[in-house]
Structures are given as C-alpha cells and as structure tokens.
Amino acid sequence: MKQNKYDDPTFFASYSQMARSIGGLDAAGEWPAFRQMLPPLRDKNVLDLGCGYGWHCRYARSQQARSVVGVDISEKMIARARESTSDPAIEYRQLAIEDI
Template sequence: MKQNKYDDPGFFANYSQMARSVGGLEAAGEWQSFRPLLPELAGKRVLDIGCGFGWHCRYAREQGAASVVGIDISENMLARAREMTDDPAIAYRRLAIEDLDYPDGAFDVVVSSLALHYIERFDDVCRTVHRLLAAGGSFVFSVEHPVFTARAAQDWHYGPGGEKLHWPVDRYYEEGLREARFLENDVIKYHRTVSTILNALIEAGFRIRKLSEPQPAAELLANSPAMRDELRRPLFLMAAADRLD
C-alpha cells in the first residue's frame, strides 16, 4: 500500500504549519541527535528517501556532497522543496520509496527522516538500499519508536483531571498496520518491533554502527516546560548502518 496523504490539501496545510515545516532542521527536535549519525558527506552521492521539503538534501550540499537526489511520493512536498532550492546539484523526483529504481551502487549515502514507518515492508527497503549503496556506503534513518507506534491511539493515559498518568504500551509484538490520528487526519502507519528493525538491517547485509533513542534537546526543554513529558517515553528510533563489503 503506497500512501500519499501529503497531497490532500487539508493535511498538507496542517503539515505546512508545523514548526519543523517552517523552521527547518533546527526546529526539528530530533535533528541534534540525527546529525551526528551522518557520515562525512563531502564529495558523496546522496539519496534522501521521503525527502519532504528537502531540508536534508540542502544540508547535504552545504556539507559538500557532490550530488543529491530527493525522492517523495507527494507532488506537494516536491513543489515546496523545489521552491526552496536553488542548486543544480540537487534533483527532486516523484517516486514512492517502494519503487526505487536506481542502478546498483548509485549512491554513497542514503538518508531517510521519519518516513519508513509509513512503509509496509521495511525489510524490502533495507535490501533495496543495500543494493543502491556503493561499497562502504551508509544508511542513516529515523522512524517513530516502536514504543510509540505499538498502540494506534498513540496517546497518553489520562487521569480524571486530564493529567498525563503514563504512556501505555500494548500489542507490541503484534506487528503490522495501525490506523493513527495525525494532523486531524487518519493515516496508516506500520508498527514493528525494535528487533525486527535491527534484524532487517543485519539480514540485508548492513553493520549497525550506531543507534539513538534521542531525548529532547536541552534548549527545547528550557523553552517549553510541556516538552518535559517527552522524557517519559521514547518518540524516535534512529540508526546508522554501513554496507558490509
């Protein structure tokens, strides 16, 4: 199932108002943890799968990447990315992640930010990315944490006064489709366990270099007391993996 909620006008309008959509990488709470996972980008051929507004594509070029390709299934996302990009070394293409069709070894680095929990077959993606990477290439991605995706409700358990009592985890081992609520819309996500994610990488031929379950950055906690609730459960899982030669 290839999902394209971002070409729905209402959904896209809501997404465009999010802090990360307006302020870019520095406004994304997980960026300070994602950035250190990236390998040296100077001179590299980079592919961003699920590129959205192209923030990571432009960052890669700022770091000296030789060329960058950003793919996304949403024409709305790509149109905004093109509007914000003035660099002939960055190419945007409308393409579903499931349909990646580039030649073997076409890239040195593949990145993906918060897109792969929308993809049903993560193991297929791992095998495809491994094929697309040149020897010694790196795959760096972030997804919603399985503790977060286990229940479709993706919400706290509240007390009688509306206080957040705890984050419930249920059906953790029951992998598969979850119909969640995001930006006032129903969206399809796919829950999988931590071990399924890591084993898919290993079985595709990757060596896992680093994992991260990031906490909110200190400045976010200082500026928004409500963010302290984000210390009570993990929201993101990130991994950096290298192709075994």
C-alpha cells in the same frame, strides 16, 4: 503499500504550519541526534528517501556532498522542495519509495 496523505489539501495545510515545516532542521527535535549519526558527506552522492521539503538535501550540499537526489511520493512536497532549492546539484523526483 503506497500511502500519500501529504497531497490531501487539509493535511498539507496543517503540516505546512508545523514548526519543522517553517523552521527546517533546527526546528526538528530529532535533528541534533540524527546529525551526529551522519558520516562526513564531502564528495558523496546522497539519496534522501521521503525528502519532503528538501531540508536534508540542502543540508547535504552545504556539507559538500557531490550530488543529492531527493525522492518523495507527494507532489506538494516535491513542489515545495523545488521552490526552496536553486542548487543544480540537487535533483528532486516524485516517486514512491517502493518504485525505486
């Protein structure tokens, strides 16, 4: 079932003020444990489902991933990710995960 609360203006405004929205991966409490579970990304093609602001996409490229595709249902999230990314090896697609 497709759900998209992030394009609700009130919800998005509140989400934008969260520490993880401002500070990125280092401000996300789960990031240290999650990072340890990731394999080496060098020369990998990465798919980030529910990419939000694109923090993980940019991290993957910083770890020499060959290419990254970030997918999110939210128009607002994809717009923010695109605004924050200048790397041509990262592509963002507004798409529901169920539609992949």
